[in-house]
Structures are given as C-alpha cells and as structure tokens.
Amino acid sequence: MHKVLETEAAAPSLTLSGISKSFPGVKALDNIALELYPGQVTALIGENGAGKSTLVKIMTGIYQPDGGAITLNGQDITLPTAHAALGLGITAIHQETVLFDELSVAENIFLGHAPRTRFGMIDWRKLRAEAKDILASMGAPIDPNARLKDLSIANKHLVAVARALSIEAQIVIMDEPTAALSHKEIEELFVLIDLLKQDGKAILFISHKFDEIFRVADRYAVFRDGEMVGAGLMKDTEQSQLVRMMVGRSVERAFPKLDVTPGDVVLDVNNLSHPTEFEDISFSLREGEILGFYGLVGAGRTEVMQTLFGITKPSGGSVRLDGKPALAKNPAKAIESGIVYVPEERGRQGAITGLPIFQNISLPSLKKTSKSGFLRLAEEFALARKYSERLDLRASSLSQEVGTLSGGNQQKVVIGKWLATAPRVIILDEPTKGIDIGSKAAVHEFISELAADGLAIIMVSSELPEIMGMSDNVIVMREGRIAGRFAREHLDAETLVRTAAGIEGDPA
Amino acid sequence: MKALLKHRELILVAAIAVLIGLISLRFPAFIAPRNMVRVFDDTSILAILALGQMLVILTRCIDLSMAANLALCGMVMAMLNAAFPGIPMPLLLAVGISLGAGLGAINGLLVWKLDIPSIVVTLGTMTIFRGSIFLLSSGQWVNAHQMSDAFKALPRAVMLGLPVSSWIAIAVIGLFVLLMSRTPLGRSFYAVGVNPTASVYTGIDVGRTRFFAFTIAGAVAGLAGYLWVARYAVAYVDIAGGFELQIIAACVIGGISIAGGIGTVGGAVLGALFLGVVNNALPVINVSPFAQMAISGAVIVIAVIFNARNERKKGRIILKKAEKAEVAP
Structure with a gap:
C-alpha cells in the first residue's frame, strides 16, 4: 500500500x-x-x-x-x-x-x-x-x-x-x-x-x-x-x-421542516435506465413528501432528474404520474403533465436573466395568461405579483431585470415561475447552491410550506445538513445506481457519506 | 436595459432629425413633405426586411439569404405575371409570400433539425437561391413591358397621401409590434436570444423558435420581392445583390445586438430610416458614390462601437446592483 x-x-x-x-x-x-x-x-x-x-x-x-x-x-x-x-x-x-x-x-x-x-x-x-x-x-x-x-x-x-x-x-x-x-x-x-x-x-x-x-x-x-x-x-x-x-460529530437539524403526513403516491418511477448515465432507478413519491437525493457529484442524480423533465431520453423504464404514463418527450410535455424542474445552474439554466421578473415568472404560463393567442400584460403582472409576494421576493419592481437580483432572489423567481404552472411534482436540483445564508433559510422554509400544501418534492442536494434537515426520505446514488434508501428517522450523516462513497463495513 | 434601448431610439430619432436639418440648411427642398414621403417610401423595403432579420438576429442566428430570397420570389412573381397576366394581384402576392416563407423555412429546418450554424446554412442557401433564379429565367430579364399594369402600378398607387408600398411597410411594422409585444411567440424570440439554455429548461423549443424566425423573415423577403420588382419594373438574376448586408446594417444601427436577445421593432425601423436618409441625402449634397459607401460603412462601425459600449455599461450596472442586493437583508 x-x-x-x-x-x-x-x-x-x-x-x-x-x-x-x-x-x-x-x-x-x-x-x-x-x-x-x-x-x-x-x-x-x-x-x-x-x-x-x-x-x-x-x-x-x-x-x-x-x-x-x-x-x-x-x-x-x-x-x-x-x-x-x-x-x-x-x-x-x-x-x-x-x-x-x-x-x-x-x-x-x-x-x-x-x-x-x-x-x-x-x-x-x-x-x-x-x-x-x-x-x-x-x-x-x-x-x-x-x-x-x-x-x-x-x-x-x-x-x-x-x-x-x-x-x-x-x-x-x-x-x-x-x-x-x-x-x-x-x-x-x-x-x-x-x-x-x-x-x-x-x-x-x-x-x-x-x-x-x-x-x-x-x-x-x-x-x-x-x-x-x-x-x-x-x-x-x-x-x-x-x-x-x-x-462533524452531529449535523444539527435546525431546519424549518414541517411534519407532513404524506398522501397518495403521485410519481412512480420504475427501472428507469440510460445507456451511459444511470440504471435501474425505481422510487415512488407521495403528496407532501420531500424526497432527498444524495450522492457525490457525478453520481447521476441530475441526469435522472433531467430525464424525468424530458431533457434526456432514457433507454428503458417507466414513469407514472397519478397512475398515468408520464415519460416526457420534452420539457414542454413534462410541464404540461405537471412535472417541473429547478435546475442546478441558476444563471445558465434557470433564470432568463436579461428579461424582467414578471416575464420570467409568466414564461411557462403564457397559455394561461393570454387570450385568443394574445398576451395580456395585466394578467401576467397579476400572476407575477401573486408568486413574488408568496415567495417574499425582494425587488424594486416586477419590471426589474432578473440578472440584477441576488442569487437567492433569482432562485425565488425560478421557483415562482414553476409554482405559477400549478405543478404536481417539483424537482429542486441543488436549490440553495451558492446563495447566501439568509436566503437559504427562506428557500428552505418555503420548500417546507410547499410540501405541507401537498406538493410532491424531489430535492437533489450535495449538502448533508440540507438533505438531513429537509427530507422525509433519502435516496443515495452512487455511480449511476441507487446505493441506499433511508427514512427520516434513520438518517445518519456517517451512513449517508459511507453509502455515497461506497465504503464497506460498519461505522466504528 | 429597456431604458437604455429607449434612450437608443431617442438618439436615433435625434440623429435622423439633425441629419435632415443639416441637409435642409443647404437644400431646403429636401425637407419638403413630398420629398420626406419619397425618402420614407424609398426606405420601406429596407425597413420590412430589417424587421424580418431582427427576428433571426434576436434568436442568435443570422440570415444572409434574405436578399437572394427576395430576388427569387420577385423573379417568380414577375415571370408568373408575364406568363399569366390574368392572375389577380392578391393571389400573386400570396404565392410570393408563401414561396418566401417556404424558402425561409428551409433555412429554419436546416438550423433546427441539423443544428448547423445559421451563417453557414444561409451562405449556402443564398447561393442556391441566386442559382435557382438563373435556372428559372435562363439568365433572361423580365422587363417592364412584359409586366401587367396592375402589377407595376400597385406599389405606386397613392392612398391618403402615401404610396401603397409605404402603407404596406406601416402595416408590417404594426404586425411586428403586435407580434413582439403581444404574442407568446414574440416573447420566446427574446427568451431564446437572452438565454437559450434556460429557455430549454423553461419548456421553450429553441430550434422551433428559430424555425419560426427564419420562416417569418422569408415571408417578408417574399413580400419585399414583389415591392422591389414592381417598383423598379424589372427582374433579373442580380437584383438586390449585396442588399443582405444593408439589412444587417440597419439592424445593427437600430441597436439589435448581434449576440441576440436585445432589440426592438422601433430600433430596426429607425435603423433602416437612418440608412435611408443617409443614402438619399448624400447624392443631394454631391457626395461621390464611393465616398457614400465609405460614409455608410463608417456609420455602421460607429453604431457597433456604440452597441458594444452600451452592453459594457450594462455589465457594470448589474454588478453594482447585485452587490447592493446582496448586502440588503
């Protein structure tokens, strides 16, 4: 050695x-x-x-x-x-x-x-x-x-x-x-x-x-x-x-997680596989549940989520939403069926930074806010106002460009845009990556409220405290496969890290 | 950024006004309403084309084939008119516009489905379109005497003090204002240009949006093809040769960012008008054609520098605001 x-x-x-x-x-x-x-x-x-x-x-x-x-x-x-x-x-x-x-x-x-x-x-x-x-x-x-x-x-x-x-x-x-x-x-x-x-x-x-x-x-x-x-x-x-x-010795659970009794199964994923990125991914997600996905960078978590959102095509497996087949062909179809995705790279994939806040929020909902093919600005503003208030968005006006907001507020815009589509499942990929501590807490609180409202949530995160503090259940992925599943009451930081890194043996 | 653009449009209006003012000091006839109408009418084709090009540039593409598309559609319409003078004008126009849209759609499909850079695609189709005109016409001209009177007269007919070609330009401008500010498609042109990746993640099909931009650009090229051929009462292989660069220049002067995502209908129209005034004024003040080209070129370079400066400034402002926003609780 x-x-x-x-x-x-x-x-x-x-x-x-x-x-x-x-x-x-x-x-x-x-x-x-x-x-x-x-x-x-x-x-x-x-x-x-x-x-x-x-x-x-x-x-x-x-x-x-x-x-x-x-x-x-x-x-x-x-x-x-x-x-x-x-x-x-x-x-x-x-x-x-x-x-x-x-x-x-x-x-x-x-x-x-x-x-x-x-x-x-x-x-x-x-x-x-x-x-x-x-x-x-x-x-x-x-x-x-x-x-x-x-x-x-x-x-x-x-x-x-x-x-x-x-x-x-x-x-x-x-x-x-x-x-x-x-x-x-x-x-x-x-x-x-x-x-x-x-x-x-x-x-x-x-x-x-x-x-x-x-x-x-x-x-x-x-x-x-x-x-x-x-x-x-x-x-x-x-x-x-x-x-x-x-x-660290113990991971504090200072998270605003509300106790929610999960409802019916909303999303059912079976043996989802991809030729090179992941295989045999099966899990189900209930109303009001926050399902955490933990793993090392490159474990295939984002790739699975992008497949659920219709960005990448799987080689096999099935996805059911409310019992109906829901393997999305493209993001537009995923959004239509009620699966939305808050991507990891906020600036590049999430917010359209050059457009004003209200246009960002209304963008996926334009069908709803327009009438006989024409946009109605008043409706767009109303929609944007509703969700920016709900998310406590800090901005001088809804016409402010998203690029001029802080990271935390940009993330709120991205989340708000999806909530406006009234989704069934929201996938959050590293939802608090690179945002300041104050906004982090606000985003966590909000995620918790969404779950309490009955939304089914998947949260991909590489931050242990976040995973442990927010999730009802945790799936750990390693090298494109599911390496472990843990319920909230059995969450233990060392076990999660060992499972993600593939370390054998009992904790000392 | 909106404020900056508004600012930009005001500057253009001011520049055009100053230009007209300076020229009319020496040649008062230039500012006469009749001449102004003539200048506007002269620019109407460029303005229509600049609007089509604007859509394409907004989505981070470029269409070099617009002038060739115009020439091909113009030739087809002229030949149809010469062969079958009985075809009513609305039908002939519909054929021309559809043909233009179809040719634009070919560009769009190549960019969308094969993912080829638009500059390469349209460089190729530009040559193909020009070649097709030669094949169709065997290099022959369609001359004024072969065209029906209705065909030639329509753009020049005067309605409410303006020629029909000017009215057509105004109608197209109106349609574009509606398209850009009031339809989901217009919104998606901006979204795709500002951030194509985030657009994908928002459920917008970037390729499909670009396809529509090219198709609409093709349709206006078809319309412009008729206006051009009828106005000059002649169709041949090389009409509007090199005009594609004038179209792009009008967009650049109008503040449409070559990097995509930034630009307005007003900007494109004002950019075209500015070029129109320059092109009309220089001969009046006896500037030689060669100096005219140099001056037009200089105007374009100045506009590009101006655009670059604007975008740099924008970066600084964002940083400051972002810092402030970060510090705020």
Whole structure:
C-alpha cells in the first residue's frame, strides 16, 4: 500500500498559514494552515462546499486571499495572477483538463514557455524532441504530434502531467483527476503520481474516493465548512475517522421542516435506465413528501432528474404520474403533465436573466395568461405579483431585470415561475447552491410550506445538513445506481457519506 | 436595459432629425413633405426586411439569404405575371409570400433539425437561391413591358397621401409590434436570444423558435420581392445583390445586438430610416458614390462601437446592483 517515506522530517515545500477568504454572505475559508511536503502526496478531503476549490483557486493565483501568508521553500510569496503561480512552479490538473484541443500534444506541453531559436522564433525541432523525451520518461505512449482532441481523457491528463514536468513544477495540484477515468486509467495515473513523487514534487490530491486516497496519499487534511478540522499522516488514520471529521460529530437539524403526513403516491418511477448515465432507478413519491437525493457529484442524480423533465431520453423504464404514463418527450410535455424542474445552474439554466421578473415568472404560463393567442400584460403582472409576494421576493419592481437580483432572489423567481404552472411534482436540483445564508433559510422554509400544501418534492442536494434537515426520505446514488434508501428517522450523516462513497463495513 | 434601448431610439430619432436639418440648411427642398414621403417610401423595403432579420438576429442566428430570397420570389412573381397576366394581384402576392416563407423555412429546418450554424446554412442557401433564379429565367430579364399594369402600378398607387408600398411597410411594422409585444411567440424570440439554455429548461423549443424566425423573415423577403420588382419594373438574376448586408446594417444601427436577445421593432425601423436618409441625402449634397459607401460603412462601425459600449455599461450596472442586493437583508 502507501509508502512511508523517510522524508517526513523534511521541510515543507509550500506552507499556507492563516489563509481566509470571504465572499458576500459566505465565509469560504477560515484561517487555513496547510503544508505540502516534497515527494509526498497530501489528500485534501471534504464535502462539497467545504472550501476545497476555493483553496485551489488561491494556490493557483485565481483568487486573492483576504488574509494569511504563503511561503515556498521558506520564502514568502504572493500569487497575484495565474501566470505568477505558474512562474513559481505551482500547477493544477483539473477534472476536465484545461488544455487546447486544437493544438498538438507538444504545443500543449510547451505553450507559454516554448524553446526559442536565436532569432526569438519557436524552435520547433527542439520543442518536439523535448516533448518526446518527457513523454518517454513518463512511459506515456503518446505521439507528441497528435492533436490533443484525439486523445482520451486519461491521455490528456498525461499531457497535463508532462506539462507540469516541463515547467519544472514543484507543486502539483490534482483536483479530482480520476472522476472521468476508468479503473485501468486510474492505475496508470497512480504510477505517474509515484513518478512525480520520486521527482520530489509536492502533490495535493483532491478526491471523494476513499480507496484512492488510501492508495496514493501520504498525508491528509480534512476541510469542513471552510475550516481545517484535521490533518496528519495516512498511516495513523482510518476511513471511519476521516468520515467523522468530514461530517462533524452531529449535523444539527435546525431546519424549518414541517411534519407532513404524506398522501397518495403521485410519481412512480420504475427501472428507469440510460445507456451511459444511470440504471435501474425505481422510487415512488407521495403528496407532501420531500424526497432527498444524495450522492457525490457525478453520481447521476441530475441526469435522472433531467430525464424525468424530458431533457434526456432514457433507454428503458417507466414513469407514472397519478397512475398515468408520464415519460416526457420534452420539457414542454413534462410541464404540461405537471412535472417541473429547478435546475442546478441558476444563471445558465434557470433564470432568463436579461428579461424582467414578471416575464420570467409568466414564461411557462403564457397559455394561461393570454387570450385568443394574445398576451395580456395585466394578467401576467397579476400572476407575477401573486408568486413574488408568496415567495417574499425582494425587488424594486416586477419590471426589474432578473440578472440584477441576488442569487437567492433569482432562485425565488425560478421557483415562482414553476409554482405559477400549478405543478404536481417539483424537482429542486441543488436549490440553495451558492446563495447566501439568509436566503437559504427562506428557500428552505418555503420548500417546507410547499410540501405541507401537498406538493410532491424531489430535492437533489450535495449538502448533508440540507438533505438531513429537509427530507422525509433519502435516496443515495452512487455511480449511476441507487446505493441506499433511508427514512427520516434513520438518517445518519456517517451512513449517508459511507453509502455515497461506497465504503464497506460498519461505522466504528 | 429597456431604458437604455429607449434612450437608443431617442438618439436615433435625434440623429435622423439633425441629419435632415443639416441637409435642409443647404437644400431646403429636401425637407419638403413630398420629398420626406419619397425618402420614407424609398426606405420601406429596407425597413420590412430589417424587421424580418431582427427576428433571426434576436434568436442568435443570422440570415444572409434574405436578399437572394427576395430576388427569387420577385423573379417568380414577375415571370408568373408575364406568363399569366390574368392572375389577380392578391393571389400573386400570396404565392410570393408563401414561396418566401417556404424558402425561409428551409433555412429554419436546416438550423433546427441539423443544428448547423445559421451563417453557414444561409451562405449556402443564398447561393442556391441566386442559382435557382438563373435556372428559372435562363439568365433572361423580365422587363417592364412584359409586366401587367396592375402589377407595376400597385406599389405606386397613392392612398391618403402615401404610396401603397409605404402603407404596406406601416402595416408590417404594426404586425411586428403586435407580434413582439403581444404574442407568446414574440416573447420566446427574446427568451431564446437572452438565454437559450434556460429557455430549454423553461419548456421553450429553441430550434422551433428559430424555425419560426427564419420562416417569418422569408415571408417578408417574399413580400419585399414583389415591392422591389414592381417598383423598379424589372427582374433579373442580380437584383438586390449585396442588399443582405444593408439589412444587417440597419439592424445593427437600430441597436439589435448581434449576440441576440436585445432589440426592438422601433430600433430596426429607425435603423433602416437612418440608412435611408443617409443614402438619399448624400447624392443631394454631391457626395461621390464611393465616398457614400465609405460614409455608410463608417456609420455602421460607429453604431457597433456604440452597441458594444452600451452592453459594457450594462455589465457594470448589474454588478453594482447585485452587490447592493446582496448586502440588503
């Protein structure tokens, strides 16, 4: 398994101390201290929203910290730009590699620091030769002249690693590099990580998968709600301890969940499957029920919801609404039958930000508000007023553009637009992602009221407190399948995380 | 943003007024009502076409084939009229408009069903339409003497002080105002242009909306085809050659964002009028045709810069407001 290195006593390559970062309404990082050692892999563990990606952005010069210090090999440094970070030898490999599809492998490796001839032109011969050497030293079977777009994701990662080697990076950050890889490709990546370690690079490895972390990491650091709650050597810890640190001792249930006795079954989903994204999804949903969907990012939850809403087509299975077949061909049909969907990416998919509030709210209900094919503005305004009052929307007027509202208020517009269609089932995909705490509570309260009014609600969320606080029942998905079902009274944070991550065995 | 656009329309009205004022200082005859009517009538075809193009641009597409569509419909109507002078005008017009709509629908279907970028689709159909005119007419002209009197006279007939072609333009403007402000389809053109992804998630079929935009643009091209051929009393392969760029220019000057989602009927019409006044005024003040082209081009560039500046400003305002909204409880 993992190697215990003799270099434990060595000085850290990169030291972060007292790093804090706030965004309006959210404290993303609070007084973070982290050390990365040469020739070692440090695993960064934490739930979604724990602050991992904010830290990566600070380390790569994309965000500026509000406070704190960064030292590299004992010297204080600042990272005002991404270019500065690269110049100091800090590089990141992301889940979806950020490289240039239309350029060759060799060009990608040397972009920005290509070898030059005496006349300042790019020395192509040298560039190709060096690219070939680096790839050969990695044992990567990649032609340096191939177009990047023709490579598999795994091979693109290899190119990214080759790039890290070519700029003589000291610090390599890997942000969920295995999320899109097959098992074999993951093994190959681990061989490479060993190579980087032998080369003395300090590696920060971010992953949700515990088996990988135990396979590859020497140290760990656990984040929760923007704070570092634990760090140490992998050999001194075990899975259950890490899970406990991630989740916290107890998740408070300070949620405005009303007690509702669920009514009749509204939605009945049977063996819903998709060729590549999910299979065998079966569940039923009752009036007044809030059904939580928990899982890691990429577990297939959003894909299932998009199928129910008619955006993607399933390969098999059935959906029944009030006992009648309701597998939607397109979103318009889904809306008509009474299934509506509040998407995850509010700005891109949810609100039509350039249009005023009243037009956003009335958009799916125009049939209802118009008469013999002509819009009636008065009706539209009345509809918009009704739902903006019900949702306590804060805006100067209903003609205000949605793009000028805060995230929480934008979300209220999106929810209001669906309520105006008088739906039977409302699907909320990460309903409070990226909105401030005050609006979060308001949205939660509102979801709870909707359930009490008899609406059937599906809530996809990656935030444990939200899932545990709001749901009557929880379905956990892992790798496109349902991995567990839990009733509210049996909800337990550790079990949920274990089920989502696929950790075997009993909690310690 | 609405306020900015209103602002934009006021600026255009002011610019047109200043332009007319300056010219009439030297040539008082220019501002005479009869001449103004003539200038408006001269611009009516451009205004009608700009409205059709506006729909397409609103949905983040572009139609380069409008002028070729116009020419093909004009040729078909002229040939029909020459061969069968007995066909009543309303029927002939209906044929022309339907043909235009059909050609526009081909563009729309290609963009919708095959998901090909509209600039490529309409570049192709533009050439196909022009080629079809040649095949139909064997390169022959349809001349004034072959057209029936009714065919030629209709656009020039004067009703209540205005030629019929001007009245047709006014009617089309009225229909577009109704379409854009009072129908669900008009609303969906804006929604699709502002945010196509969110439109999909709201149950709007983006491809279908674009299809309608192209079809309507084709229909107005068919109508304009008749006006053009009857007005100049001639039809041949190259009529309205290069006019597609004038149409797009009118839209750009009128403040219709090439990025989609922003634009008004008033803007498109004023943009066309502005170009119409420039094109009519420059010969009056003895500007050479080559300088005219340069000046028209400069006007377009200025309008684009203006649009870009407007949209940048909008970004800043949003951020400030968003910050304020975030701070508020």
